[in-house]
Amino acid sequence: MSTHDTTSPRTPAAPVDLGASWPGDTGSDRAPTPVRTPPEGAHALVVGATGITGSALVRQLLDAGWRTTGLSRRPPADERAAHAAADLTSRSSLEQALADLRPTHVFIGAWARQDTEAENIRVNGAMVRDLLAVLGPQGSVRHVALVTGLKHYLGPFEAYGQGEMPDTPFLEDAARLPVDNFYYAQEDELFAAAALHGFSWSVHRSHTVLGHAVGNAMNMASTLGAYAGVQRHLGRPFVFPGSREQWDGVVDITDADLLADHQVWAATTPAAANTAFNVVDGDVVRWRRLWPALAAHLGLEPQGPGEQPQPLEAQMAGAEDVWADLVAEHGLTEPDLARVASWWHTDADLGRPMEVIADMTRSRLLGYTGWVSTERALLRRVDAYRAQRLVP
Structure with missing residues (x-):
């Protein structure tokens, strides 16, 4: 199998409680953090x-x-x-x-x-x-x-x-x-x-x-949730819009x-x-593993990148009419697609031709021990947007 192929999706399902997805885990996507008690007079x-x-x-x-x-x-x-x-x-x-x-x-x-x-x-x-x-x-x-x-x-x-x-x-x-x-x-x-x-x-x-925010200029979770809703409505695959470097590399x-x-x-x-x-x-994470997991979670057929990035701004041009149909069909609470999806910003992140990792x-x-499971956190964020009917 090519490194750009994806696995087949699981059976479509409604948003799930990821606590049952990993045997023996607590259902959390993050390490416990202490309560940061305010200093006196803060x-x-x-x-x-x-x-x-x-x-x-x-x-x-x-x-x-x-x-x-x-x-x-x-x-x-x-x-x-x-x-x-x-x-x-x-x-x-x-x-x-x-x-x-x-x-x-x-x-x-x-x-x-x-x-x-x-x-x-x-x-x-x-x-x-x-x-x-x-x-x-x-x-x-x-x-x-x-x-x-x-x-x-x-x-x-x-x-x-x-x-x-x-x-x-x-x-x-x-x-x-x-x-x-x-x-x-x-x-x-x-x-x-x-x-x-x-x-x-x-x-x-x-x-x-x-x-979680509505109307934010840089919001990948709601952007991908909106993209998934449009693709599902149109019967199209969930195409990774970015570069092969981002698909294969770690981020x-x-x-x-x-x-x-x-x-x-x-x-x-x-x-x-x-x-x-x-x-x-x-x-x-690697998007070539995370993308199929997200697609399966949302009941979509995943598809890896092409020879060149396929930007969401181009894929979603004119999607406002589809969004209006989704708002009516699912009773969504935000009729303005631009307040849910920031195509340009997700395109910039997923389309990079180089590795980006921070130490x-x-x-x-200095003693900071916080950490988060990125995959679990992404799926939970998308589920939260769906539960609040911000994305279908």
């Missing part, structure tokens, strides 16, 4: 509280007993959190929303995609600069955590994977690439504000994030709950202060 501000990373963080903080405020245009999904409504691209809006808020721990997990990297730098660098310029003089901030990603090593979308990159697995002390990158701009604004106002910082470089992924836990760990662990970290699940040794040496 008040967490989660910037981007409705996003794929922010919503997971809000929930974890509240469950651990933190006083938590979400900064976003819309209120956080978890009604236990306070809400500060602001436009992150407006200094005056931030000043009005954050006046006298006095948070002790700030978690930044928001960005605004622009047409060019120069604009990404201008807009997203200013977000961090203005936010900390408003909060810093309040004198309450003890720690700021910033979520970025592996484009720190791969380069921005305009120069993605081009030129000479660090060897894998990526190490946090790798030199910056000689290209414009808004992650670098955000880090520099963070470092400058920390030096000026005297708080500690941490940077969390995640890989592809699997989590890691970041679960949103793990990323949230890692941020809180770094914010409350003195040894982790003023450090940049990679954050991935702790295992590696977690720095976290391990």
Whole structure:
């Protein structure tokens, strides 16, 4: 059998409880993590509280007993959190929303995609600069955590994977690439504000994030769930849209709950202060094994890659009419396909022509032990979207 063939799918089935799928296991897809009890007087501000990373963080903080405020245009999904409504691209809006808020721990997990990297730098660098310029003089901030990603090593979308990159697995002390990158701009604004106002910082470089959010620009779990629904409705196979390099190689992924836990760990662990970290699940997967497992779970016929990637943006062109039929047929709760599927981002991840793996040794040496089973987590995430009728 060719390495690009796939196994035949099992009998189609409804979403299942994966706890019964592995004899003797506990049904969990992650290692138990301790409750990160808040320090005395702690008040967490989660910037981007409705996003794929922010919503997971809000929930974890509240469950651990933190006083938590979400900064976003819309209120956080978890009604236990306070809400500060602001436009992150407006200094005056931030000043009005954050006046006298006095948070002790700030978690930044928001960005605004622009047409060019120069604009990404201008807009997203200013977000961090203005936010900390408003909060810093309040004198309450003890720690700021910033979520970025592996484009720190791969380069921005305009120069993605081009030129000479660090060897894998990526190490946090790798030199910056000689290209414009808004992650670098955000880090520099963070470092400058920390030096000026005297708080500690941490940077969390995640890989592809699997989590739960609607309307998020980078959401592979719901994107693949929507793609599966369209293919099933049309009677078409579940074609892997990416490159042969991604199909055959190994890759890691970041679960949103793990990323949230890692941020809180770094914010409350003195040894982790003023450090940049990679954050991935702790295992590696091959799509040539994961894709058939996902197809079987969803009752679809898997098909491996062609000679060239078959991007979802092209495959799903005009799929809005099919989605409207699926909404009516299954009673789906989100009629706007663009709020469920981010074809472009999943295409970028699955279409890469090179290996992408991040090293977690720095976290391990400082005592962080969290890990997630990527395969189990992906299937559970898709099941959660199906249970909430966000995908069919």
